[in-house]
Amino acid sequence: MDRSSIIKVIALMVTGFGIGIDFTGALMLVPAIENSFDTDITSTQWVLNIYALFFAMTMVAGGRMGDMFGHRKMMIIGLSIFLFSSVMCFVSPNLDFLIGARALQGIGAGCVWPCTLAFGATKVSKPEHRAMIMGMILAGVTTGNVFGPLISGAAVNFGDWRLFFLANVVFSSISMITALLLMQRETQHKQGEHIDFSGIGVLSFAVLLLLYGLDVGADWGWTSVPLLMLFFLSAVLFFLFPKVEKRVKEPVLLPQMMQNREFRITLGLNMFNVSAAFVGLLYFPQYMQKVLGWSVFQSALGLAPLTVLLAVGSIVSGTLYNDFGPKRLLFWGYLIATIGAASVVVMPDGLGYFQILPGMAMIGLGATLTVGPSGTAAVCAVKPERAGLVGGLSFMTHLVYGAISVACATAIMYVTSLASLGKQLSADGVTMSEADQRVINGGSLTTDSAQAVMAKLNSAEVEKVKTAIAAAFDTGMNMAFIFATLSVSVGVVLAMMLDEDKLHKVEG
DSSP: OOHHHHHHHHHHHHHHHHHHHHHHHHHHTHHHHHHHHTOOHHHHTHHHHHHHHHHHHHHHHHHHHHHHHOHHHHHHHHHHHHHHHHHHHHTOOSHHHHHHHHHHHHHHHHHHHHHHHHHHHHSSSOGGGHHHHHHHHHHHHHHHHHHHHHHHHHHHHTTOTTHHHHHHHHHHHHHHHHHHHHSOOOOOOOOSOOOOHHHHHHHHHHHHHHHHHHHHHHHHOTTOHHHHHHHHHHHHHHHHHHHHHTTSSSOSSOHHHHTOHHHHHHHHHHHHTTHHHHHHHHHHHHIIIIISOOOHHHHHHHTHHHHHHHHHHHHHHHHHHHHHHHHHHHHHHHHHHHHHHHHHHHSOTTOGGGGTHHHHHHHHHHHHHHHHHHHHHHHHTSOGGGHHHHHHHHHHHHHHHHHHHHHHHHHHHHHHHHHHHHHHHHHHTOOOOHHHHHHHTTSOOOSHHHHHHHTTSOHHHHHHHHHHHHHHHHHHHHHHHHHHHHHHHHHHHHHHHOOHHHHTTTTO
8 A cells, every 4th residue: 555545544543443432331331330320231331332323224324325425524524523422421411411412423433444444444545444443443343342342441440431422532532633634535425415314214213212122121011002002113114124215215225235145145145244242341340340250341351252353353364365265255254153142141150250251262363253244244345435324324333233132132131130130149048039039130239229229138138148149140241141142143144155256246
C-alpha cells in the first residue's frame, strides 16, 4: 500500500478501536450496574441489548446515507452522537436513563461503523488489498475489545463504573479529530438513493418486542396471555416485514442480492457466529466475579484468551482470506466455536477458571475465523458503491442475532438457575420465599435487596445459600451455552453449503 492508504487505514483503525472499547467494556460492568441500581441480570442485559439493537438498526441507514452524502461526513456525525451519549451514560441517575443513553450510543455507532468499512473497502489504492484492510479495521475493533474490559475493570477499581463512559468520551474525541485530519472529503456521491425507514422501523419493533418478551417472561409467566400477545405481535411484524419491503422503492434487502442463494447463506453466516461469543462475553466475566469471587479487573485479565485471540486473529484472518477463501475459514471457524461452546457444558464442575478456559480459547479462535471473513465476503460480493449498504446489512444481521441470542440465553439461564436454586435450598433445609429467591438468583449478593434477604438468615444458612447460588449460576450458564452450541452449529452447515464462485457473481 502507498503512504496515503496506510494513513487512511490507521485513521479507520483508531475509529474502530473506540467502538471496540465500548462494546466489551460495558459487558464487564453488568455486576457493578446491578449493584448500583439494585436490579438483576434480566434488566441489566438491556445495557447490552438496546445498544446492539439500535446499532444494528441504524447501520443500514447509516451505510446508505454514507453512500449518499459521504462516508467521512456520516462518520463525524455519528461520532458526535456517540460522544454526547457517552456523557449521558456518565451522568445516568438510574437504569432507565442509562438504557436510553446506550440506545443513543448505538445510533451513533451505527452511523460510524458501516462508513468505516465502506471507506476502507473503496478508498484504497488496489482492490486486492481489500481483504487485508478489512482485517486491519476489524483488528482495531478487536484490539479495543481487549482493552475495553481492562478500562472498565480499572473504572470499577477506582470506585465508579461511570468512569468507563468518561473514557468513551476521550476515545470518541480522538476518533473525531483523527477523522477530521486524516480522511479527505468526498466530492462524488451516489445519486437517487432512498432509505427504507418503514422496513427498518417494522423490523426494529419486531425485534424489540421479542427481546422485551424474553426479558419479562420469567416475571409474567411464560404461558401468560399478555406475554403470548407480545410474542404474537412480534411474529406479526416479522411476517409483515417482507410485505413492506415489496412496497418500498429501495428496500433494506435489495432483490438482486437476495435472489442469490449464496448471498443469503453469507448473511446467515454473519448471524450465527455471534451466539457463543456474545453469550461468552456476557457470562464468562460474571462467572469469574460471582462464582470465583474475582474482581472486575481480574475478570478482565481472565477474559484475555477470548479477547486477545479476537484481536490477533482479525489481522490473520484478513491475510488468509485471499489464500484460502471464505468457505474453508468459515467451516473450520464455526466448527471450532461449536466445540468451544460445548466444552463449557461438558467440563466438570469444580475446576474453577479451567472450567471455562478451553471454551474461551476455542470460541475466540472460532470467532476469529468467522466474523471477519463473513463480513468481508458480503462486502466484496457487491459493487463498490454498495459497500456501505452491505457493510451495514451484514453487521445488522450480526448484531440483531447477537442481541436475540443474549436475550434467549439469559431467559434460559434465569429460569434454569432459579429452579436449581430452589431445589438446592430445599435439599439444604433452608426455607426461603420464592420472591426472596428471585432477588438473589443470578449471584449478585451486594445489592441492597439481596443483603436484606441475607440478613434474615443465620450464619450457617448464609454459607449454604452462597454455595447454592454459585451452583445455580453454574447450572444456568451451562444451559445458556447449550443454546449457544446449537446456534453456532448451524453455521457449520451453512459453511458447507456455500458456493464461493456463485457468491462473487451476486451483481455480475
